[in-house]
Amino acid sequence: MSPLRELAHAKINLYLHVTGRRDDGYHLLDSLAVFAGAADELRLEQGAGRGGHVGLRVEGTFAPGLRDDCADNLIVRAGALLRAHVGPDMAHRLPNVDIVLRKELPVASGIGGGSADAAAALRLLLKAWGLSISRADLMALATRLGADVPVCLDQMPARMEGIGEELTPAPVLPPCGMMLVNCGQSVSTPQVFRSRAPGFTPRAGLPARWSTLADMVRDLSAQTNDLQDAACAICPEITTVLDALHAAPGCRLARMSGSGATCFALFDSPEAAQAAAPAVRHGNWWVWAGDLCRTGARLEPRADSLPA
Ligand SMILES: C[C@](O)(CO)[C@H](O)COP(=O)(O)OP(=O)(O)OC[C@H]1O[C@@H](n2ccc(N)nc2=O)[C@H](O)[C@@H]1O
Numbered sequence: 001m002s003p004l005r006e007l008a009h010a011k012i013n014l015y016l017h018v019t020g021r022r023d024d025g026y027h028l029l030d031s032l033a034v035f036a037g038a039a040d041e042l043r044l045e046q047g048a049g050r051g052g053h054v055g056l057r058v059e060g061t062f063a064p065g066l067r068d069d070c071a072d073n074l075i076v077r078a079g080a081l082l083r084a085h086v087g088p089d090m091a092h093r094l095p096n097v098d099i100v101l102r103k104e105l106p107v108a109s110g111i112g113g114g115s116a117d118a119a120a121a122l123r124l125l126l127k128a129w130g131l132s133i134s135r136a137d138l139m140a141l142a143t144r145l146g147a148d149v150p151v152c153l154d155q156m157p158a159r160m161e162g163i164g165e166e167l168t169p170a171p172v173l174p175p176c177g178m179m180l181v182n183c184g185q186s187v188s189t190p191q192v193f194r195s196r197a198p199g200f201t202p203r204a205g206l207p208a209r210w211s212t213l214a215d216m217v218r219d220l221s222a223q224t225n226d227l228q229d230a231a232c233a234i235c236p237e238i239t240t241v242l243d244a245l246h247a248a249p250g251c252r253l254a255r256m257s258g259s260g261a262t263c264f265a266l267f268d269s270p271e272a273a274q275a276a277a278p279a280v281r282h283g284n285w286w287v288w289a290g291d292l293c294r295t296g297a298r299l300e301p302r303a304d305s306l307p308a
């Protein structure tokens with residue numbers, strides 16, 4: 001990727017156990033997050049003047065779900081948080097920038113598109129502004145933007161615990177393919193957490209590596225997405241999507257990601273997933289098939305300096 005572009009890959013929760021609840025209402029999770037090849041793209045353009053302000057223009061398939069220059073957009077919020085972090089003296093020297101978001105991931109759909117965009121904006125702005133901040137500060141900024149943002153910084157497979165911000169490496173994954181299907185209905189994350197059945201699921205036992213997809217599917221089949229039943233009750237079409245994925249030729253496992261409504265299925269290879277996609281396409285469903293994202297990398301603070 002050029003320094004002025006970042007891909008924001010879809011985050012998929014291969015399983016999601018709700019293990020507890022904090023006093024502030026946030027839920028404690030144990031989840032295995034991986035990233036799919038499907039992605040939004042952020043492109044940075046030079047704005048006019050200084051002050052570290054971030055403008056936003058949205059284009060792409062799902063642009064109609066979002067507004068330009070919206071203060072609530074997680075990209076604009078990421079810029080404001082970074083500006084506040086460096087303080088007013090530094091901020092007034094930072095060039096203003098415009099970010100063009102090509103929105104190709106469905107909005108509010110359980111694959112963390114907004115979170116991935118926020119993390120990509122942080123990566124892009126750190127580069128564009130030549131800023132160096134510690135890994136701990138970066139993680140803290142990311143967590144303030146959302147529970148899913150820390151894992152999206154590196155876009156590497158990771159086990160998420162705490163409310164999502166405690167990250168440890170995932171088991172080594174086998175080759176496989178993935179299909180993603182979204183029925184076109186947004187599902188509210190807080191509503192799904194609120195309406196899930198009471199009770200908690202223990203932390204999963206995971207190996208250090210899965211050599212084959214069959215091994216991974218065997219273990220994942222013993223795990224659950226504890227938000228799936230609640231999301232299906234809110235949006236019954238999720239059940240139809242899951243039925244279609246289970247019936248797809250070559251599907252090894254199908255499950256909902258995050259708080260829904262997007263569901264994923266695992267296949268032997270990206271080609272097998274792509275070959276099965278026509279059998280699943282239906283009406284206005286969004287269907288994506290391909291490989292996992294295998295280009296994520298740990299984001300380390302830069303040693304160099306601040307802009308002149
Ligand atoms: C469901 C997941 O996608 C799994 O990866 C995430 O836990 C959700 O991450 P997110 O969308 O970044 O979540 P946030 O924007 O931080 O929180 C949205 C809302 O979801 C609920 N929430 C979120 C994360 C969490 N661990 N417990 C919660 O109860 C809270 O009601 C919160 O107000």
Ligand SMILES: Nc1ncnc2c1ncn2[C@@H]1O[C@H](COP(=O)(O)OP(=O)(O)OP(=O)(O)O)[C@@H](O)[C@H]1O
Pocket residue numbers: 066072073074075106107108109110111112113114115116117118148187189258259260
């Ligand atoms: N850049 C963005 N892209 C998508 N949604 C955004 C963005 N900025 C703010 N939002 C808002 O964030 C909310 C969640 O969007 P997102 O697409 O991240 O949901 P999600 O896929 O369900 O996330 P998660 O899997 O983390 O629960 C939406 O209500 C949306 O309006």
